[in-house]
Each structure stands twice: as C-alpha cells, then as structure tokens.
Amino acid sequence: MARISIALPLLALIGLIPSMLVPSKALAIERTETRQACAEVDPLRRPFFGDTHVHTALSFDAAGQGTRNLPADAYRFAKGEPLGIQPYDSAGNALRTIQLHRPLDFAVVTDHSELLGETHACQTPGSVGYDSFVCIALRRWPKLTYLTQNGRIFSAEVPTHFSFCGEDGARCREAALAPWKLTQRAAEDAYDRSAACSFTSFVGYEWTGMPGGDNTHRNIIFRNERVQRLPTNYIDTPNDEDLWRALERECLERDDGCDVIAIPHNSNLSNGRLFRVETSAGKPITRAGAERRSRLEVLVEVIQHKGDSECRSGAPVNDELCGFETLSFPRMQDMLTPQWAGPIPSLVYVREVLIEGLAQHEKLGANPFKLGLIGSTDTHLGAPGHVEEDRFAGHAAGPVSARLEEPPMLEFPSFNPGGLAVIWAEENSRDALFEAMRRRETYGTSGTRIEVRFFGGWDYEHDLCGNDDFVARGYAGGVPMGADLAPAMNPTSSPAFAVWAKRDPGSRELAGTKLQRVQIIKGWLEKGERRERVYDVAGDAGTAARVDLATCLTSGAGFDDLCGVWRDPDFSADEHAMYYVRVVENPSCRWSQYVCNRRGVDCSDPSTVSGDLAACCDPEVPKTIQERAWTSPIWYTPPGS
DSSP states (O other), X not given: OOEEEOOOOHHHHTTSSOGGXXXXXXXXXXXXXXXXXXXXXXXXXXXXXXXXXXXXXXXXXXXXXXXXXXXXXXXXXXXXXXXXEEEEOTTSOEEEEEOOSSOOSXXXXXXXXXXXXHHHHHHSTTSTTTTSHHHHHHHHSOOOOEEOTTSOEEOSSSOSSOTTSOTTSHHHHHHTHHHHHHHHHHHHHHOOOSTTOOOEEEEEEEEOOOGGGOOOOEEEEESSSOOOSSOOOTTTSXXXXXXXXXXXXXXXXXXXXXXXXXXXXXXGGBTTOTTOSBOTTSOBOOHHHHHHHHHHOOEEEEEETTEEOSOOSSTTSOOGGGGTTOOSOSBGGGSSOGGGOOOOOSSOSHXXXXXXXXXXXXXXSSOTTOOEEEEOOOBSSSOTTOOOGGGOOOOSSSOGXXXXXXXXXXXXXXXXXXXXXXXXXXXXXXXXXXXXXXXXXEEEEXXXXXXXXXXXXXXXXXXXXXXXXXXXXXXXXXXXXXSXXXXXXXXXXXXXXXXXEEOOOBOSSSBOOOEEEEEEEEEEEETTEEEEEEEEEEEOTTOOOEEXXXXXXXXXXOXXXXXXXXXXXXXXXXXXXXXXXXXEEOOEEOHHHHHHXXXXXXXXXXXXXXXXXXXXXXXXSOSEEOOEEEEOOEEEOOTTO
C-alpha cells in the first residue's frame, strides 16, 4: 500500500516546531482504507483513550448472564450515549442505566468466537436450533456458563454439546457467519470516516483458549474492514500456534491489505501457560517461532476487570505497588473456589515475562515477548470504558443474580472495573491507531486518564523538563515508549530517560486525582541472571494525601504534573535491558467503597451488613486504591545480539 504524506500543523509550517524535530514516521501513514482526511493531525501525536476488550450479547457467557446489548449498542455507549443493562422487567425494559462521564476515542467489540453461532441461534427465533433443548435450557435457567477443556458449554441443566451443530460442528461454524457480519456492520456504522475523525471502531473477536482451565485468551484486532471470513475459535484451533497460522493464512498472506494483531490478556490467570518458552508439543521455541509470535503479538493487556497482571508481590523485589488489584489464584477456574487454588507459577506477570523475553533474545537472537502495554475492561455488559469507580455497575461476569435483580455488591469484591488502552497517534483513524499499536507506542491505565510521555536516548539533559519543546526534543533525541534504543555513540555512556506525566483532569461529575509519583522499572540480564529494580524519578511517596471514606473526597498534597530525566546508574552496554514507566495517583475511593456508602453500610451496626455487603467490613477488601498508568517499555539490546 502507498504511504500518503500528512500535512504538518501550522506551527510546523511557520517554523515554530522545526521539521527536524518531527518524528519521521509521523509524516507518513500507510493508507489501507478509503476515508476523508482527518481535519486534525498532530505529527507529535496525541493520546487517544479506548477499550479493546468488549463483550456483548453475542458472547455465550454474557448472554447467559442476561446481557441483551449488541455491538451497535456498545459503540453508542462508547460515544457517550446511555445504556440500559440487566435486570429487565417482564416487558423487557432495563431496570438500570449507565453512562460514561466522558466518551471514548475508540473501541473494539471482541465477542467470543467460541459458540458464536450457537449463542446467536439460541437468541434468534426461527433459526436452526432455536427450539432445541439446549437453547431452551440456556434461555430458561440463569446459570453462568464456562468452557470445558474441549470448548463446549456445560451447566447443571444442559448437555455438553449442541445437538444441532452436527458431528463435526460445521453447522455451528456456518451459523457464526450471521453474528460475525453483524459485528462487522456495527463497527463500520460506528466508524467516523468524515474529516471530524471523532470515533474509531475496529473489527475484532476473542479467541478464548482455556486448556485445563488455564487462561490463554487473545483479543484479535483487524486493521481495517478486510477480515477473516469467520473468526478462528479454540474449539477447532486448540493451541496458539494454530491460531497464528490461521491469522497468517486467512489474513496476513492475502494481497488485499488485511492486517491483524493478537493481544494476550489475563496472564495472571494463565497458570504460566500464556507465555510459555516451549511449543504446544513441548519443544523449545526457536528463533523463527519467536519472530512469528512477536510479529503478531505486539501488545499485552496489563489490567482488566479480572485483575492486575503487572508484577508479583514479594520476591524477587519488594515492590509494595505490586499488590494492586491482584488476585490470589492462578487459573480462571479457581475463581469460584480460590481456597483450593495452587501456587502461582513463574511467567504469569507481565514484568517477569518482559524480562524472560530478554533472556530468550540472548539465547535465540529474537524476543518472543516484546510486548507493549495497554489496559481494557473485559466488560460483559456491552459497556466499553465503563471504568469510573463512582458509578461502576459490574461486568455481568459477577454474581449470577445480576440477571434477575440488582445484587448488593454488583461484582465479586476482588474484581475491579478494569482499565483503558491509550494510543499515541497522529490522528484518530484506523490506520494511524493500528500503526501506533504495531510500533507499541501505547500505555495502559487502571481507568484513570493520566497523560504520560516516555522517551529514551543518550543525550537528554535535565533542563528538558519545563521546556515547551519537551515532546519534540524527546522524539529528536531518542525514541518513544515501545521502541528500541539506538546503539550508543560512546560505549562508556549510559542511557537517559525523559518522562512527563499530567494528572487526569477529571470530568464535570468527578474531579481527577492528583499524582503522587513517577517510577521507572528496569528489567535486565546480569551474567544470565534475571534482575529487576524500581527507581523513583519524580514526585513524593510520602505526601500526606487523605481520603474521607464517608464522602470519598480527597485532600492533601499532590501534583498536577510531574517530569524527570533519569540516567541509569547501573547500566552495562553488554547486558540486555528494558525500561517502563509507572505513574501513580494519590489514594482515592475504590468502587466497592462507593457501593458500601450508597447502601448505608455501618460496620458497627450489623443490621446494615447482610449477604454480599459483608465485604464492606472485610479488612481484606481495600477501601481505597491508587490509580495508575503503565507505559510500554523501551528496550536496549547489546551490539551484535
């Protein structure tokens, strides 16, 4: 495809931003679609906030939990419109309504490809299978549904397969065509192809691998309207290598501009299986295998509603911030019986996976885990970006009673609203956002809208902070988050990193929280040993910030923005390394505390504490959180590696 130049903003044209300071990649975006040129284009890039993990009533589990919203409803919600959610009255009217404080810039509906046809058939009168025993049972009994090891649905009331699929499942695969076209149509209708470029939607789905109850899920996102004829599913394609082959064969190897990435998520529930260093056949991965994986899997979801996946609490580094929204069990199927869960193995948390990628690069000459970071929700209400702590309404994957009545606690107390994906791009179009995801110029947040820049180079000086041209000189003197450091001109020098963070300004309904500190996390190999360290770069961890739990009002010291230039004091030019930024806010009320306040819970009065509301008085359930952002890493590779 041709690369079409983008006009520079007026400031660049009149010389206020020298063209030499504009990132070269920003001057040309590969155009793979027909659309009007965006009226607003920034060669220094802007942050776009969105959600790449969204389920609607086309997903078997969301439908089983009472969700009725379809992809078109999800996109309307992302743009700021109100959305009705379960429970519904006898006339089909939603008894709850939710709405975002602020709309999103982009979203991707990623319904499960498994049982896509079956779920749609069970909800579509007149379709093949609508009157089958299985569909009648699924509509009648409000049971949570899960995938068995071979991918079929089960519950106490229904058999473990769909009788109308046929022995080879071909009928159900073809039944998936209708909901897949509906998904594509909704994405197209929601996409703003005008010069306003107000909202971007992508076509996507989730491949829901669950071998032995271990999470190996990936969200599949296409660059444009050219997609697979049918989504690849785990039932027919039960390992990641087969998924990658299908994406190559049915998209990347075509000559019509089809492009795709896969985003792994919930490594915290993978039992160590999502990021293996061997193939599904048990053989060590090869350089070719590492390169193939890194071409397709360029991002990882660091947080979503089923937990934070950043880092492991305790050894090898005593990082107290690793306890943020962390679940205590290693597998998806341990959700309902965490007391029976086993220990959490290695290669579960993103930080240790990124460091393992350095070791594999040293061994193979290629890094299979070269992953940028994003966050998302995994909403099962069809509610992209529904992350505001003060109005969180659950995800429909929580208490089963959400289908019949509003549960007191709305969600399992250990879960959270999820996060947001943030993309630095020149404009809000599919091509620009997708290219930014490909180059990993992204970061994730826990739901806050912190704005953060991160650059790495060899010549940054401390006076970079406070200058109006911080971003321009950041690009000119180095590389942004998601990129590789260039080789050092002087072998005895050490790299410098420039980071600038701006607090979430908040909305009319809810003020943003001040920043507390900025940290750089380094992972590296030292004589083959995996190492990690956390450095405070700006801010103050000792600020006397406070939260009034009765009102959830915050007070005390904090920062509207933070900036720092940090040079690695322990750098060795012979050691593989990676660096990423964590920006942390002052404490604020957690979603569960807002619920407890609305319900009038008084822990000294047992009459106000009943059922699920017992969590309000459980010391194990946090009352406050420190929202945060995590940037994609910047990597350093020794010469000759």
